[in-house]
Amino acid sequence: MATSVRNNLIIHAFRGIKICMVGAVRTKEKCPKCGGGFEGEPLRCPSCFTTPKRYFVDFSWPGQGRIKLYSDQQGYPLDSWERASRLLSAIRYEIDQGKFDPREYIRGEFKALRFGNYLQEWLKRQESRNGRAEISLGYFKFAQMVVRKYLTPFLGDKDIREIREGQIEDFRDDLPPSLRPKTLANIIGLLSKILRDAYRRRDIVYLPEMPKVEVGEPITKWISLEEQEAVLAHLSDPVFKAFFLFLMKQGVRPSEARAMRWDNLDFKKNLVVIRAAMDGEKYRPSTKEKDVRYQPMHPRIKEALKGLPRSISGFVFVNDGKLLSKKLVINTWKRAAKEAGLKITCYQGTRHSLASQAINKGVSERIIGAMLGHKSVASTRRYAKLSTETLKAVWTEDVSPVRPQKDIDKR
Incomplete structure (x- = not known):
């Protein structure tokens, strides 16, 4: 078999039959800097020296018409000059052997990108x-x-x-x-x-714009200190009473409290360290925000935790030797809240309520956000709501219970 190559024209002589194939590696893209075309081998912008992100092979041979392929036989996109060139060489070889079937390539391409x-x-x-x-x-x-x-x-x-x-x-x-x-x-x-x-990943070259969905501000429910005490009064188990008190006073997420260990509590310095969380029923050595938070320990928390037995697992809140499950926490809270005459979720009755109680005392959103571990004030603003009693201050000449933000931040 003799083979000659000239300007991408491949002339194959195989068993006396000549098969001519014209093929090249191309791209539909333009230079992202100057908007010009790509030239040469490998394709490159002659002015900016940038290269395309996507390629395709364009080829034809007598009696078969023109074919363009944008991925290989396994369906992987042609994201480099080398990959596209290898594909074109493989196709030339298959044509030379009389084994090339474009349906195999098109089928693989569509299957992977379906x-x-x-x-x-x-x-x-x-x-x-x-x-x-x-x-x-x-x-x-x-x-x-x-x-x-x-x-x-x-x-x-x-x-x-x-x-x-x-x-x-x-x-x-x-x-x-x-x-x-x-x-x-x-x-x-x-x-x-x-x-x-x-x-x-360069599997697509066009990123469609997403339609906007109007969500609106969520309705945040919260309860007062007195209502929280009513819930605690309907909890007889000291572990659950301490657990929900911990949520109310420290403002941590239930998943973070369930993962709390004794070595994250410093009773001498009155410090709580939040560094882990439960993901479902699995312990994760990091929080949702992937950070470590340091909080002052509330006096009532110190008293409640010191009365709890210590398990060999090292976790603080343990029931019958096991960590508190998510389902058990939800059901226990729901039962106690119902007995207290309240219809509110655990998250709303603890973490959200702490934020709203604090802002009604005049605490700044920045400080509340730091306590809750929020990355932005916008997150805090969704939870911390002013009560109608606080808003009544606009009708009187009395000093507002909420001090100006600049005065609070100076403390």
């Missing part, structure tokens, strides 16, 4: 991230539910490269009208995350 298949691969990566404690178990389970219940049925048969704004708007409009705005926003947010990941 959105339903892509979603499953994305979930596998999220499962690995959950195993490394990079995302919570709750987030992963929510992603699984959205993929199974909403994304796959509506968009699963689409090519991820072809998903555009119109299809996303149709998907949003097709979601059940019974969904709360917050849930709707979270679903659209998850789809946005998946597409942004695909864009970052």
